[in-house]
Amino acid sequence: xxxxxxxxxxxxxxxxIVAVAVIAALAATPGQTQELPVRNCTWCHGPSAQGSGAxxxxxxxxxxxxxxxxxxxHDRSRDNPASKQYMWGATAxxxxxxxxxxxxxxxxxxxxxxxDGDTGLxxxxxxxxxxxxxxxxxxxxxxxxxxRGEGFEAIPRLGGMxxxxxxxxxxxxxxxxxxxxxxxxxxxxxxxxxxxxALASYLSFLK
Amino acid sequence: xKTLRLAFLLWPALLAAASTLSFAEDRPPGPLPKPQLxxxxxxxxxxxxxxxxxxxxxxPMPRLAGQQPEYLEEQLRAFIERRRLHPLMQNVxxxxxxxxxSAIAAxxxxxxxxxxxxxxxxxxxxxxxxYEEGVPEKQIAPCASCHGPDARGDGAMPRLAGQLHDYTTxxxxxxxKERGQDPLKPDSSAxxxxxxxxxxxxxxxxxxxxxxxxx
Numbered sequence: 001x002x003x004x005x006x007x008x009x010x011x012x013x014x015x016x017i018v019a020v021a022v023i024a025a026l027a028a029t030p031g032q033t034q035e036l037p038v039r040n041c042t043w044c045h046g047p048s049a050q051g052s053g054a055x056x057x058x059x060x061x062x063x064x065x066x067x068x069x070x071x072x073x074h075d076r077s078r079d080n081p082a083s084k085q086y087m088w089g090a091t092a093x094x095x096x097x098x099x100x101x102x103x104x105x106x107x108x109x110x111x112x113x114x115x116d117g118d119t120g121l122x123x124x125x126x127x128x129x130x131x132x133x134x135x136x137x138x139x140x141x142x143x144x145x146x147x148r149g150e151g152f153e154a155i156p157r158l159g160g161m162x163x164x165x166x167x168x169x170x171x172x173x174x175x176x177x178x179x180x181x182x183x184x185x186x187x188x189x190x191x192x193x194x195x196x197x198a199l200a201s202y203l204s205f206l207k
Numbered sequence: 208x209k210t211l212r213l214a215f216l217l218w219p220a221l222l223a224a225a226s227t228l229s230f231a232e233d234r235p236p237g238p239l240p241k242p243q244l245x246x247x248x249x250x251x252x253x254x255x256x257x258x259x260x261x262x263x264x265x266x267p268m269p270r271l272a273g274q275q276p277e278y279l280e281e282q283l284r285a286f287i288e289r290r291r292l293h294p295l296m297q298n299v300x301x302x303x304x305x306x307x308x309s310a311i312a313a314x315x316x317x318x319x320x321x322x323x324x325x326x327x328x329x330x331x332x333x334x335x336x337x338y339e340e341g342v343p344e345k346q347i348a349p350c351a352s353c354h355g356p357d358a359r360g361d362g363a364m365p366r367l368a369g370q371l372h373d374y375t376t377x378x379x380x381x382x383x384k385e386r387g388q389d390p391l392k393p394d395s396s397a398x399x400x401x402x403x404x405x406x407x408x409x410x411x412x413x414x415x416x417x418x419x420x421x422x
Contacts, residue, residue, distance in 0.1 A: 131295065134302035137250035140295055144254075144264030152265045183253045190250075 036101050044086065050112050054082050056165045060111025064154040066103035070094060072180070080169070080177040113160030117201025125202025128195055138190045139183075141199070149206040159206040166200040238306040247307065248314055258320035260369070267374040272320050276312035278365040281395070283308050290389045291396070322369035326416035334417025337410055345405040350414065353398075358421050363395055372412070372419035379403045379411040 042048075044055040051057035058066065072078035073087035074094055091099075117125075129149075132140035141158070145151055149159025158166065172178065173188035191199070239247065251271070256262045259272030271279065285291035286300035303311070338358070341349040353364050360366035367375070378385075382403035386396035406414070 131298050134250075134299045137246055139250065139253045140298075143266050143268060143295065144262075146265035150265070152263070155264055182257070186249065186253050 036098070036105065038102075038105065040090065041102065041106070049106055049109055051114065051162055051165070054165070054168075055086070057111060057114065057161055058106045059109035060157065061107055062151045062154065062157050063103045063107035065151065065156040066106060067099050068154050070099040070102065071096075072178070074099075077180045078178045080172040082168075083178075111157075111160055113207050114162040114204045115160070117163035117204035118197065119201070119205075121198040121201040122205055123202075125198035125200070128199055129202055129206075133190075133195070136190060136192075138195065139187055141187075149203055158203045161203060163200040163204040166203055167196055170196045170200065238310050239304055244307060244310055247303070248311060251311065251315075256320070256323075259315050259318040260320040261323050261371045261374065263323070263325070263371065263373070267371045267377065269374045270323065270370050271315040272318035273359070273369070274312070274315055274366050275360045275362060275364065276309065276316050277362050278360065279312040279315060280308045281363060283311075285386070285394065285396075288389065288392065290387060290392055290394055292385050292388050322419055322422060323371055324419065326372035326419040328416075328420075330413040330416035331420055332417075333410075334413035334415065337406075337414050338417055342405065342410065347402050347405050358418055367418045368421035370415075370418055372415040375415035375418055376408075376411050379406060379415070380408065 041058070044052060045058050046052040046055070049057065049059035069078065070091055073083055073091040076084075076088055078087070094102075128138065129141045129145075130147075132138045144155050145158050149157060151157040169184075170188045170191060173181065173185045174191065176185070179185050188196075238244065252259065254262060254264075254268045255271045256268075259270060259274075261270035262268045282291060283300045283303060284305075286293060286296045287303070287305075289297060291297075338350045339356075341347045341352075350367070351358070354360055354367050355364075358366065358368035380403075382396070383400055387394055387400065403411075
């Protein structure tokens with residue numbers, strides 16, 4: 001073996017050690033016991049839990065809401081297709097204590113706004129968010145979800161969530177999925193497709 | 208194409224804005240057909256609770272269940288006429304056919320869910336004392352003398368029993384900023400003005416806690 005090969009082998013081993021150390025460090029962030037398998041979540045929800053693809057941002061989400069959704073996946077009351085495909089299995093052996101620990105951890109992470117909506121529709125989305133559409137019996141979202149989309153107690157934070165995720169939630173409630181999530185099924189049924197687009201766009205920018 | 212689509216989406220907002228310019232008398236006469244009335248009541252209940260018990264979101268939304276119909280209709284009219292300021296409810300009320308107001312009020316009168324609760328229990332005793340005896344040193348009469356010993360109200364005087372305590376406290380604190388806003392059209396809200404002003408925040412919170420616990 002020449003010096004070059006030996007050097008590159010040492011480099012590769014060093015990077016492997018560094019990678020393991022980084023992963024171990026990520027797994028052992030403050031406030032989390034060594035037993036909490038956060039990586040089971042970040043595989044899909046992204047390394048900093050900001051969301052990835054269909055999996056929503058869970059960083060900075062309301063703690064009570066995270067708990068309630070983990071229970072809803074576990075008891076299968078939340079039955080929209082992506083939940084059924086991924087989250088039922090992921091929460092099949094989730095204890096209430098672990099649900100609380102996960103919620104505490106992820107709710108404390110900083111959240112970034114997805115900003116992936118249609119900027120041209122954001123202004124209309126803001127009007128609907130703040131005032132609803134009384135003539136069409138569309139309630140205003142702000143009364144529950146707050147002026148900055150921050151949520152309240154078990155009512156989720158919407159500000160900065162991905163446009164695609166919010167749109168699919170609203171559509172699926174309108175289709176009858178997750179009927180126990182009062183009052184959202186009622187609300188979603190009053191929304192037109194254009195209003196859903198506008199709302200989801202606006203919210204993706206709301207910080 | 209995007210401009211056209213945006214214009215299309217703005218159409219409902221433009222319609223709504225246009226309808227604010229028309230007077231109540233221009234609306235179609237008569238109450239709404241039942242399916243539309245049911246949809247409108249379901250809309251109210253989305254925020255005010257399935258049984259009208261109220262709901263706590265980012266803002267507390269008051270209990271409407273068991274409310275005196277005369278009072279409820281008057282508040283909806285006050286929103287429409289902008290005598291009572293509340294950007295959201297003014298929009299909501301504006302979209303109401305005036306002939307429907309009685310139907311809505313009659314519906315909520317019949318509902319009787321348990322109070323939502325949530326007030327600090329240690330304030331209830333002090334609140335009961337104020338409710339029944341008033342605050343004589345400030346010439347504040349007992350609330351019971353108008354709102355009734357059971358706080359269920361009568362006619363124009365609202366039911367307070369079971370109201371969300373945070374809503375009651377907030378209402379008393381913001382009374383003069385929110386109610387009786389048209390000096391040319393003084394209304395019954397004037398009666399409460401000196402009382403709301405005279406109660407300290409602690410006294411208001413105590414009365415609110417007591418009322419929030421009543422069925």
